[in-house]
Amino acid sequence: MSFIIHNNILPSHLGKTFVNDFSRLKQVIISRHNSNSQSRWLERQWNDHYTREAKLQNLKSRAAFKLIEIDDKFHLFNKSKTQSILDLGFAPGAWSQVIKSRSSPDSMILGVDILPCTPPHGVSAIQANILSRKTHELIRLFYSKHFKLNTIDKLHKNHGYFQHMLEEELIRLKETETYKEVFSSDDNSKIIKSPIDIILSDMYAPWPQDFNSKFSMNNITNNAYIRMANTSGLTVRDHAHSIDLCDAALITAIDLLKPKGNFVCKLFTGNEDKLFEKRVRKVFQDCYRFKPKSSRNESKEVYIIGLNKNEAIDKFDVFTT
Numbered sequence: 001m002s003f004i005i006h007n008n009i010l011p012s013h014l015g016k017t018f019v020n021d022f023s024r025l026k027q028v029i030i031s032r033h034n035s036n037s038q039s040r041w042l043e044r045q046w047n048d049h050y051t052r053e054a055k056l057q058n059l060k061s062r063a064a065f066k067l068i069e070i071d072d073k074f075h076l077f078n079k080s081k082t083q084s085i086l087d088l089g090f091a092p093g094a095w096s097q098v099i100k101s102r103s104s105p106d107s108m109i110l111g112v113d114i115l116p117c118t119p120p121h122g123v124s125a126i127q128a129n130i131l132s133r134k135t136h137e138l139i140r141l142f143y144s145k146h147f148k149l150n151t152i153d154k155l156h157k158n159h160g161y162f163q164h165m166l167e168e169e170l171i172r173l174k175e176t177e178t179y180k181e182v183f184s185s186d187d188n189s190k191i192i193k194s195p196i197d198i199i200l201s202d203m204y205a206p207w208p209q210d211f212n213s214k215f216s217m218n219n220i221t222n223n224a225y226i227r228m229a230n231t232s233g234l235t236v237r238d239h240a241h242s243i244d245l246c247d248a249a250l251i252t253a254i255d256l257l258k259p260k261g262n263f264v265c266k267l268f269t270g271n272e273d274k275l276f277e278k279r280v281r282k283v284f285q286d287c288y289r290f291k292p293k294s295s296r297n298e299s300k301e302v303y304i305i306g307l308n309k310n311e312a313i314d315k316f317d318v319f320t321t
């Protein structure tokens with residue numbers, strides 16, 4: 001079914017080519033970028049141990065090592081247990097690669113990103129904005145085994161589904177007898193209200209788009225981003241934007257995570273981060289703040305880990321006190 005998208009990992013010869021041509025490529029690329037800040041950024045990337053290691057291991061980005069460190073410490077993924085795992089802001093897909101390699105083959109892994117991106121092999125993906133309530137409904141549908149979405153339409157098998165297509169699909173689904181039977185039935189056992197074991201969010205400013213892609217100037221994508229990035233002053237904006245996305249991830253966890261489920265959320269620190277941590281403490285029995293070694297010292301990012309979601313949560317209480 002085309003709602004589930006598979007792609008293939010880079011052919012292994014690409015890794016070898018990368019190593020052989022490494023120095024030459026470095027010179028060419030750095031010399032093409034005149035501005036000091038661009039050159040400094042590129043220089044840092046080339047010299048960074050984790051960036052090089054990610055290339056060698058065919059990982060989509062160095063972000064993979066942050067999740068590896070988080071999992072080594074908090075033991076989220078289980079190879080011998082089927083888990084439902086949601087990766088928010090999954091593009092370009094390094095975390096999804098780690099999740100896939102550390103979880104059981106039967107686990108259901110869904111990536112959600114506002115940008116179009118083909119997920120790693122064995123991972124499913126939708127292109128949608130997590131700030132939209134409809135996205136939550138679609139995620140719930142995905143994990144509900146009662147539905148097989150889009151069995152015929154293969155139009156977007158390489159790029160995922162755009163939000164409006166998913167919404168059209170949802171409207172169409174609501175008319176079907178199966179939907180009415182499951183979601184309007186008094187038999188609660190059929191409804192999987194909170195189907196997910198682990199929710200991870202590494203969301204932040206959209207990953208640069210592939211400008212050769214026909215989707216690169218897609219308005220649906222860019223409008224949503226512009227709406228979110230509406231504060232002034234860079235550090236303040238980074239923090240405010242990050243808190244908005246963290247709250248969106250926390251609401252997703254309140255709505256869709258099973259009791260005892262676990263949560264990981266990237267946060268750019270600032271004057272509101274203690275408040276966010278306080279909110280996480282109301283939802284989970286245990287809450288930790290973790291800075292992986294692979295996260296650069298100069299970066300303001302930290303990861304908030306919520307373990308063992310509480311049974312009953314009063315959303316109003318979480319967000320008002």
Ligand SMILES: C[S@@+](CC[C@H](N)C(=O)[O-])C[C@H]1O[C@@H](n2cnc3c(N)ncnc32)[C@H](O)[C@@H]1O
Binds near residue numbers: 061090245
């Ligand atoms: C730092 S990247 C994630 C990297 C990813 N964890 C990996 O390992 O490859 C942050 C992602 O969050 C996504 N994002 C930002 N806002 C979003 C939103 N409102 N809904 C869904 N995804 C969003 C961006 O498009 C971007 O791809």
